[in-house]
Amino acid sequence: MASRNLLLLSNSTIHGTGYLEWAAKEIKDFLNSKNVKKVLFVPYALRTMDKYTETAKKKFTSWGYKLEGIHTAEDKVAAVNAAEAIFIGGGNSFQLLKSLYDNNLIEPIRKRVLEDGVPYIGSSAGTNVSTVSINTTNDMPIVYPPSFNALGLVPFNINPHYIDADPASKHMGETREERINQYHEIPGTPPVLGLREGSMLLVTSNSAVLKGLHPARLFIAGKQPEEFPLDTNFSFLL
Template structure:
């Protein structure tokens, strides 16, 4: 069994940077170490697959990578089986997961990443579907996948675009923390809150927080804990 190589971004866009620019050096290092030349991009989370793929191609091409859109492939399963690396972009998580099930790609992607060690990059919705389930997405359920169970590339959930409560706000509605804790009350599973500008790098049995901001870990029956950049989060890989 090959070692898994997974790079999970909170988001593709960060204030002050163009698309994916904030993670450029990390992504190039991730792909170059694995001798990747061509990236298979999965644009299913957004409505215009061609436009989304062109954006990714425009970004990665100057970095030295060829981009192929999965939507343009006559046989998506075969395309995944032949992929050097898989990148699933952001958008609506429910739409994305439904499309992956509709195309019968869940087990194929999982096997390629976990058994064959094919590099996987996820951003936002693409990060959500890499986890146990999409219960902790921030998106509206505009589509209905057959289940919320996702790719299960890592044995916990992630909340991308995590925002801590604002103590100065007059808003009295439910906070992001309260919503995550509600999920934990029912499912008893850890949730990693990834702030924008951060990502989780998984190499084999090692998981490292990368980026320039902290991440917040929510676990059952304990107070949430903040982790600084470059923190070792490998213990999360042993949860399930």
């Protein structure tokens, strides 16, 4: 297996900033470290794919990179096989995963990332599909993919946009922590890393370092959830 190169963002935008601005330095450092000049963008998580691609293209062009949407490629598998880097944006994880299956892209992307070492950037839904499954997404199942199994670029799940319970709230619904614990009632489920907005995971080979603005919360079946500070290396999950 080639060296794994992943940058997994919890979200694309945080309050008061523009698209991807909060992670601009990390994204540019990540791509520059691999001499990437052109990015293949996967906009399948939204139905307005042309508009979505233009948003991403405008940002990446301002940083000095070329960007093309995979949805315009006649041969999408060939586009993956020729990609210098792959960026899968956020939106609805169910729609995204179904589109990846419908276009027969699961295995080609997995091969390019895990065997060829092609850099992969995921944001929100794009981070969800990089993991074992989308079972820990926050999204509504607006479409039904043939499987919840995802790309499996890392051997655990992530919950992007992780929200802590507010003890002052009068809302009586389940907290995010309760929902993840319910997931872990199913035998054999993998660990889940709760990434708060403004956080990301940089995975290089067998290293997975927490970057960004906030600590992360790790859930392992049968154990109490645990907080980990910035710069923690979650290599033990790999």
